[in-house]
Amino acid sequence: MLGFSPPSLEKLVREFSLLPGIGKKTARRLAFHLISGDREKMGDFANAILEAKEKLVHCKICYGITETEICPLCASRNRDRTILCVVEKAADILPFESSGAFKGLYFVLGGVLSPLDGIRPENLHIPQLIERVHSDEVQELILALGSSPEAESTALYIDRKLADTSARRTKLARGIPVGSDLEFIDEITMLRAFEERVRV
Amino acid sequence: MLGFSPPSLEKLVREFSLLPGIGKKTARRLAFHLISGDREKMGDFANAILEAKEKLVHCKICYGITETEICPLCASRNRDRTILCVVEKAADILPFESSGAFKGLYFVLGGVLSPLDGIRPENLHIPQLIERVHSDEVQELILALGSSPEAESTALYIDRKLADTSARRTKLARGIPVGSDLEFIDEITMLRAFEERVRV
Numbered sequence: 001m002l003g004f005s006p007p008s009l010e011k012l013v014r015e016f017s018l019l020p021g022i023g024k025k026t027a028r029r030l031a032f033h034l035i036s037g038d039r040e041k042m043g044d045f046a047n048a049i050l051e052a053k054e055k056l057v058h059c060k061i062c063y064g065i066t067e068t069e070i071c072p073l074c075a076s077r078n079r080d081r082t083i084l085c086v087v088e089k090a091a092d093i094l095p096f097e098s099s100g101a102f103k104g105l106y107f108v109l110g111g112v113l114s115p116l117d118g119i120r121p122e123n124l125h126i127p128q129l130i131e132r133v134h135s136d137e138v139q140e141l142i143l144a145l146g147s148s149p150e151a152e153s154t155a156l157y158i159d160r161k162l163a164d165t166s167a168r169r170t171k172l173a174r175g176i177p178v179g180s181d182l183e184f185i186d187e188i189t190m191l192r193a194f195e196e197r198v199r200v
Numbered sequence: 201m202l203g204f205s206p207p208s209l210e211k212l213v214r215e216f217s218l219l220p221g222i223g224k225k226t227a228r229r230l231a232f233h234l235i236s237g238d239r240e241k242m243g244d245f246a247n248a249i250l251e252a253k254e255k256l257v258h259c260k261i262c263y264g265i266t267e268t269e270i271c272p273l274c275a276s277r278n279r280d281r282t283i284l285c286v287v288e289k290a291a292d293i294l295p296f297e298s299s300g301a302f303k304g305l306y307f308v309l310g311g312v313l314s315p316l317d318g319i320r321p322e323n324l325h326i327p328q329l330i331e332r333v334h335s336d337e338v339q340e341l342i343l344a345l346g347s348s349p350e351a352e353s354t355a356l357y358i359d360r361k362l363a364d365t366s367a368r369r370t371k372l373a374r375g376i377p378v379g380s381d382l383e384f385i386d387e388i389t390m391l392r393a394f395e396e397r398v399r400v
Contacts, residue, residue: 003272004271004272004273004293004297005265005294006255006256006265006266006267007267008248008251008252008254008255008256008267009252009256009265011248011251011252012248012249012251012252014248015244015245015248015249018241019230019233019234020229020230020233021226021229022230026221028291028294029220029221029291030219030220030222031252032265032289032290032291033219033220034219034249034252035252035253035256035265036289036290039253041218042249042250042252042253043250043253044215045215045249046246046247046249046250046253047246048208048211048212048214048215049212049215049234049242049245049246049249050242050243050246051208051211051212052208052209052211052212052231052234052235052242053235053239053242053243053246054208055206055208056206056208056209056235065205065206065209065232065235066206067206067207067208071204072203072204073204089232089236090232090236091228091229091232093204094205094228097204
């Protein structure tokens, strides 16, 4: 807090600096940008936050972000209900939908298992997932979790919990990203791409 | 706009992406961060924006950002009123105050001259600056403007306009930033540092 700087400006700077990846200097630059522009636009920004706060809820079926009780994806009659893509967080749905390759449904776990941080299956939506696969028409479960040790062991845990079902468990292929220069590929990605190489 | 994504979320993403240096992907990450956290904190953020919108005004004397008619710096009895530091924008005051080296007053121009963009002296606070130097006790004017051609010609314009006054016009020293490795200094900074070299 700087003595000469107005409290309401410092408060705005602090709010921006709480965002991920936004340091003190960037927060100040963003705050100055907002207050230096059209004041009406500040109202628009505040209202967008308040409206999102008010309207956004978790879908009762997939736990994604939605404005309705059941999200449009879960409610759609055009999606393949036999295939379920399990992701860590709602934001992970976007790249699937953008690619247009996936026509099934999603399920948001809400994180990955991490016993050291006290995150157990019941802290995530894992019981609900197991229940759904047992009672629903799911034939394939794509475990699209990250590549951290926690994410990998979460996938293993779910796989084991569903060993008694006929639902196939799969994961995404790992390898060289399309368009990447081999020179810049990290060692672990290269190792995976090598180990999981396929016929031309 | 993505079909499956809720409108209020997309609106929030758009607001973030209007900020400088925030691309589409970062805007989405920030929006997801906000809605994934404590909902009360979203209210705090919105209120910080609304409070800043409501309270922040331009100081009637220096045109800096303040909550009062006259900012604390201009109102202070502990500042040297004979020396005036002229900056482009209110955000430029911070590094001076942080350094603690400057005890004079500030004057915010509100930009630099740019005839091609239609920015003339009367679109900035230049007439008010000239008036102030003529009528006030200012003995030195530090023209702390940027190093763009527009900023340099703005400094020259002000210098010429004040040729008939006894107020000394100065500018900040240019040279090698303290702590910088010479290897990484750009050519123009090096040229300036060389030209304006001083006795040890």
